[in-house]
Amino acid sequence: MSATAVAESFRAVLGHFCSGVVIVTACDAAGTPTGMTVGSFTSISLEPPLVGFYAAHTSSTLPGILAAERFCANVLAAEQHELARAFAARGADRFAGVDWAPGPNGAPRLTGAHAWIDCRVAERRAIGDHDLVVGAVEALAAPGGSEPLVFHRARFHGLRG
Template identity: 45%
Template sequence: MHTAIDQAHFRDVMGHLPTGVVALCGLTPTATHPHGLVVGTFQSLSLEPPLVTFSVAHTSTTWPKLRTARRVCASVLAAGQEDVCRALSSKQPNKFADIDWALSDLGTPRIAGAHAWIECDLTQELEGGDHVIVVARVVRMATGWGDPLIFHKGRLGGFGAPSMV
């Protein structure tokens, strides 16, 4: 017997857990620009082998395209990259129109000026309620610049004053 949890209450309470903001981007062979979306669910999973995980809603229209890239770059956004977050979490057709990115020699689109980059191969998808839990194997990782962008209680910010999404 499960106690019913109101969705708004779930969002409110879980919103008290601060997260990083990660842009997951990949380029498919036939695409003219990358596919990308923002997740707050990105985290490390295993050291040996080096695995990371994140979850994507079944309602995502970007994920069915992005998953076909097989190799993606997780750009950990830096404080000041709120515009990148807003563009990649939007539903606009070309989210990358105003985003500065570069293709790495491993074939993944890296967001310029990010706080860190984790390039990984998508290896497994597991059922997770109304989300799919994705497991990916890290092929290369590096740190970037600045402080992280943080998402907390519906607001984006750095360690200083937050701004609305």
Template identity: 50%
Template sequence: MSSATTPSAGIDQARMRQVMGHFATGVTVVTAIHGGAPVGMACQSFTSLSLEPAYISIAPALTSTTYPKVRTAGRFVVNILAEDQQDVCRAMGRSGGDKFAGVDWSPAGNGAPRLAGAVAWIECDIAHELPGGDHVIVIGAVTALDLPRDTAPLMFHKGRYARLVG
């Protein structure tokens, strides 16, 4: 590999975070059951990957303490949050404590928590994991999905929550 194609050659991490923050993203919470208890993590690194086969991808940080529990479960739900669910995002984004205190949920078909009030949910089995720098790229095989709520999604842009206008 030539030096021109070496990943991260000369790229300042703070500048990359600033530039990438200008790309608006939706906000999801990835949930699973581990040891009989619900686990969850806020996740902006989410995308639709393939229609055939039906795949999505998430990219949790290697430092995540929640993702290893999701990996052990082998299945998860991606909950696409609604614009009025900032409190749920904050709860799932913190470390430690009971992230599910005060969060209404029910078991999905695969057993993972499906969060009440979410715009959409996608049940997945872990199909593949790939290295992704300081993250792991997880490919989820979609096993079920739905749109239970017709409302705007929670968005994140330039380091803060944002709303769709239109």
């Protein structure tokens, strides 16, 4: 397959891969929250506990997360698909009407999330047209009582539907 053919098929084919949906949040020094939806969240290491996510070099949100040096990965629950859309929108007040509370590291924990993972930024590395942000896990929990939100073929789904 030629490089052009691969590039043309890349998004369509990888859309067949199911991913979880996470909103990465942080607060700046003044306490102003910021956040973005990511579909590229992953566990990296058990010892030490590390997770990571990718953000485009062009992200206007990533600099605020990096400056905060701490973030919360909010794993969304199946019913939070509208929240995922809101945090993916550009130029909007993403926290308008959103219920959240600061975790011990200061990053917003979104109410109703399927799980949350508080992290310290451990590393940032440019890879292709994205940055990999590695987080050292400081605290985490899965409160229970919900199913996760997943993204498949450009649509949000619960595990059962």
